[in-house]
Amino acid sequence: MEELIEKLKVQxxxxxxxxxxxxxxxxxxxxxxxxxxxxGLDSIDALELIVLLDKxxxxxIKNQEEGKQIFHSLTTMAxxxxxxxx
Amino acid sequence: MAKRIFITGIGVISAIGKNTTExxxxxxxxxxxxxxxxxxxxxxxxxxxxxxxxxxxxxxxQLAGVDPSTPLTRTALLGMLAAKEAWQQAGSPELGDGxxxxxxxxxxxxxxxxxxxxxxxxxDATAGDVRTMLTHExxxxxxxxxxxxxxxxxxSTISTACSSSAxxxxxxxxxxxxxxxxxxxxxxxxxxxxFTVNGFNVLQILxxxxxxxxxxxxxxxxxxxxxxxxxxxxxxxxxxANILAELVGYANSNDAYHQTASSPDGTGAYLAMKxxxxxxxxxxxxxxxxxxxxxxxxxxxxxxxxxxxxxFGNNIPKFSSTKAFTGHTLGAAGGVExxxxxxALKHQIIYPNLRFETPIADFETPLxxxxxxxxxxxxxxxxxxxxxxGGNTSSLVFKAYK
Amino acid sequence: MKPTIYINxxxxxxxxxxxxxxxxxxxxxxxxxxxxxxxxVYKTFIQRKLLRRMSxxxxxxxxxxxxxxxxxxxxxxxxxxxxxxxxCVKDTEKFLETIIENNEEYLTPTAxxxxxxxxxxGQIALMHHNNCYNMTYVxxxxxxxxxxxxxxxxxxxxxxxxxxxxxxxxxTDQLKVLLKRLTCAIPEKRVMGEGAAFFVLxxxxxxxxxxxxxxxxxxxxxxxxxxxNSIQALLKEAGIEALDLVLTGVANKTVVDxxxxxxxxxxxxxxxxxxxxxxxxxxxxxxxxxATMQALHLEGDTPKHILIYNEDAVHTSMILINNA
Numbered sequence: 001m002e003e004l005i006e007k008l009k010v011q012x013x014x015x016x017x018x019x020x021x022x023x024x025x026x027x028x029x030x031x032x033x034x035x036x037x038x039x040g041l042d043s044i045d046a047l048e049l050i051v052l053l054d055k056x057x058x059x060x061i062k063n064q065e066e067g068k069q070i071f072h073s074l075t076t077m078a079x080x081x082x083x084x085x086x
Numbered sequence: 087m088a089k090r091i092f093i094t095g096i097g098v099i100s101a102i103g104k105n106t107t108e109x110x111x112x113x114x115x116x117x118x119x120x121x122x123x124x125x126x127x128x129x130x131x132x133x134x135x136x137x138x139x140x141x142x143x144x145x146x147x148q149l150a151g152v153d154p155s156t157p158l159t160r161t162a163l164l165g166m167l168a169a170k171e172a173w174q175q176a177g178s179p180e181l182g183d184g185x186x187x188x189x190x191x192x193x194x195x196x197x198x199x200x201x202x203x204x205x206x207x208x209x210d211a212t213a214g215d216v217r218t219m220l221t222h223e224x225x226x227x228x229x230x231x232x233x234x235x236x237x238x239x240x241x242s243t244i245s246t247a248c249s250s251s252a253x254x255x256x257x258x259x260x261x262x263x264x265x266x267x268x269x270x271x272x273x274x275x276x277x278x279x280x281f282t283v284n285g286f287n288v289l290q291i292l293x294x295x296x297x298x299x300x301x302x303x304x305x306x307x308x309x310x311x312x313x314x315x316x317x318x319x320x321x322x323x324x325x326x327a328n329i330l331a332e333l334v335g336y337a338n339s340n341d342a343y344h345q346t347a348s349s350p351d352g353t354g355a356y357l358a359m360k361x362x363x364x365x366x367x368x369x370x371x372x373x374x375x376x377x378x379x380x381x382x383x384x385x386x387x388x389x390x391x392x393x394x395x396x397x398f399g400n401n402i403p404k405f406s407s408t409k410a411f412t413g414h415t416l417g418a419a420g421g422v423e424x425x426x427x428x429x430a431l432k433h434q435i436i437y438p439n440l441r442f443e444t445p446i447a448d449f450e451t452p453l454x455x456x457x458x459x460x461x462x463x464x465x466x467x468x469x470x471x472x473x474x475x476g477g478n479t480s481s482l483v484f485k486a487y488k
Numbered sequence: 489m490k491p492t493i494y495i496n497x498x499x500x501x502x503x504x505x506x507x508x509x510x511x512x513x514x515x516x517x518x519x520x521x522x523x524x525x526x527x528x529v530y531k532t533f534i535q536r537k538l539l540r541r542m543s544x545x546x547x548x549x550x551x552x553x554x555x556x557x558x559x560x561x562x563x564x565x566x567x568x569x570x571x572x573x574x575x576c577v578k579d580t581e582k583f584l585e586t587i588i589e590n591n592e593e594y595l596t597p598t599a600x601x602x603x604x605x606x607x608x609x610g611q612i613a614l615m616h617h618n619n620c621y622n623m624t625y626v627x628x629x630x631x632x633x634x635x636x637x638x639x640x641x642x643x644x645x646x647x648x649x650x651x652x653x654x655x656x657x658x659x660t661d662q663l664k665v666l667l668k669r670l671t672c673a674i675p676e677k678r679v680m681g682e683g684a685a686f687f688v689l690x691x692x693x694x695x696x697x698x699x700x701x702x703x704x705x706x707x708x709x710x711x712x713x714x715x716x717n718s719i720q721a722l723l724k725e726a727g728i729e730a731l732d733l734v735l736t737g738v739a740n741k742t743v744v745d746x747x748x749x750x751x752x753x754x755x756x757x758x759x760x761x762x763x764x765x766x767x768x769x770x771x772x773x774x775x776x777x778x779a780t781m782q783a784l785h786l787e788g789d790t791p792k793h794i795l796i797y798n799e800d801a802v803h804t805s806m807i808l809i810n811n812a
């Protein structure tokens with residue numbers, strides 16, 4: 001789980017082009033899509049994460065609505081991946 | 087005293103026909119242009135429907151009477167055909183005296199050809215016909231149109247996503263009013279390409295079925311292609327016998343909310359509609375019909391609906407989205423829908439919003455578009471909306487000429 | 489009576505050192521066939537979490553617009569008008585490449601969204617929460633002139649008191665390869681450039697006013713008579729009989745008889761919106777900026793009336809700048 005979270009941090013930084021953000025800056029339980037949060041991700045980023053999940057983990061998410069729950073935090077993302085990965 | 091701006095020619099090519107006559111015929115027979123993909127080579131064939139113009143490039147060359155060895159993109163061909171129809175209707179005026187402007191709205195230029203070249207180029211940086219890149223820029227198709235009609239003087243291209251051709255219509259009018267031009271051929275064109283189909287697909291706003299604008303259960307838009315042009319003329323130089331309608335209002339604003347999504351309170355849309363009505367010098371209740379942007383996406387239709395409520399209160403005029411017929415033609419949308427607005431005024435008809443079943447639940451007073459083709463109307467003012475990425479929102483107001 | 493139009497702020501990112509002053513004293517030289525911009529540190533203008541999605545062309549445009557606004561003391565802006573021929577090249581390439589590489593799968597929405605030509609204008613509006621008129625022109629070598637003509641119309645129509653207008657084009661590695669193949673870029677002979685130059689135009693003369701923008705013209709396939717008529721019309725609008733300088737994009741061509749001519753593309757390279765760079769130069773010159781005079785090897789009196797001129801196979805354009 002720990003390992004997956006660290007891996008996800010690196011992948012997310014790359015996919016979302018989070019320049020200057022170091023992996024240890026991301027709190028695994030922090031709300032990713034908080035407007036006022038450190039990362040301030042938005043709906044376009046949610047789509048990017050959907051692409052990431054498909055490309056790296058073979059998991060297809062139908063739409064942004066479904067994505068909202070899964071992408072709540074890094075931890076929820078990691079849990080989802082572990083549950084659904086083939 | 088501001089000069090009046092008259093429309094003396096209209097031309098359109100789209101999924102519902104190669105000219106205005108065919109477009110009207112298909113609308114009257116309720117034949118939408120949405121279908122399985124025929125021409126575009128993409129992995130999405132069979133999965134996503136599109137509103138393609140029902141002619142191959144070879145056939146478009148023939149329609150245009152141009153030697154097929156001339157390097158032209160599909161974009162250029164579509165634009166040339168629609169612009170020529172409009173120009174001919176306006177009496178085929180001589181365009182070489184520098185008093186006519188040609189302004190076209192376009193988003194992806196010659197991408198239909200570029201993406202083929204790029205595939206070869208990526209495999210080998212020395213491969214492919216690099217001259218394809220000369221037809222890539224948005225300006226290229228506009229220049230082809232100007233050359234085809236023999237226009238010199240002022241030529242330019244606007245690229246503001248889906249409001250592009252509404253903006254060229256506005257520009258033409260303003261240039262004429264300021265005395266820089268006597269006439270302007272304005273509108274826009276876009277051809278389908280893998281670039282755009284995939285772009286909209288990855289944004290998850292494409293409908294895998296036939297779109298249902300303003301419906302509670304709408305799933306997204308159907309992409310289309312085509313071109314729509316109008317000829318604008320100054321009241322000082324126009325031949326009254328050619329007048330089809332009048333352009334009385336126009337405005338452009340910016341939503342400034344998000345790169346692609348519209349604001350929840352429809353600010354940009356509201357400002358565009360209000361601005362256009364102000365320029366027209368009319369109150370909201372004078373509007374007889376709204377040709378909405380109505381793409382069929384969750385976001386646009388809700389946001390546009392909210393903006394309409396802000397403008398019209400509970401007295402929403404008759405409205406419909408013609409994108410259920412033509413698809414969303416991107417840079418051409420404003421031009422195509424301007425042509426349809428002028429046709430509506432000429433024939434006193436209101437278009438049906440195809441495939442509408444259930445009003446959007448978010449509105450207390452339901453927003454119900456017209457679902458049947460209405461004839462023998464008494465239309466004076468039509469409002470036409472075009473809203474694009476980058477928050478670019480534009481509206482036009484047309485008036486019947488009697 | 490048409491109002492007089494002033495340039496009250498300039499933000500210029502170019503291959504020369506032009507961001508923090510009108511012109512650096514040490515001139516940069518092109519490398520082989522390409523001139524690349526000297527860029528500011530974007531983090532000082534734009535928050536990191538916003539910056540990360542912005543491609544280079546958007547950063548350049550934003551930074552140049554910030555600088556222009558800052559110079560003009562941050563007036564309320566009534567319109568944002570941009571000109572760009574190449575558009576958002578990097579994002580267009582990125583999306584196209586992914587489509588081809590991955591056979592239309594695993595595509596990145598950000599690149600598509602950022603590829604639309606009006607992204608720079610849209611981002612400027614977003615950053616300033618500005619709902620005003622916002623237009624983007626994409627007409628090759630007259631993209632900037634188109635933006636200027638529209639901007640002037642807005643000011644004359646009194647739809648705007650202060651507005652932002654700019655020209656911007658970026659190079660990318662792939663584009664450089666293509667430009668070489670097209671023989672647009674020829675090492676040591678024809679240098680291609682890039683840049684972002686934004687201006688605050690105003691109907692009000694203020695303490696920050698740098699120059700007067702008299703007018704702009706863009707002509708499509710004109711004959712010589714039409715070109716000369718346009719020049720004369722501009723002079724008449726300015727109320728002047730003669731020019732002091734023609735700042736030209738075309739070497740070895742006399743545009744106006746009995747007038748000093750000076751080329752500018754040796755400082756910025758050839759690119760579609762290079763006339764925006766020339767506009768910044770002209771605004772500097774009419775203020776007597778020494779470094780700009782030196783960069784162009786100009787001596788003698790400060791030029792007060794400057795015509796910027798450019799042409800290609802189908803477009804001819806001119807911009808007239810006066811001292812204010």
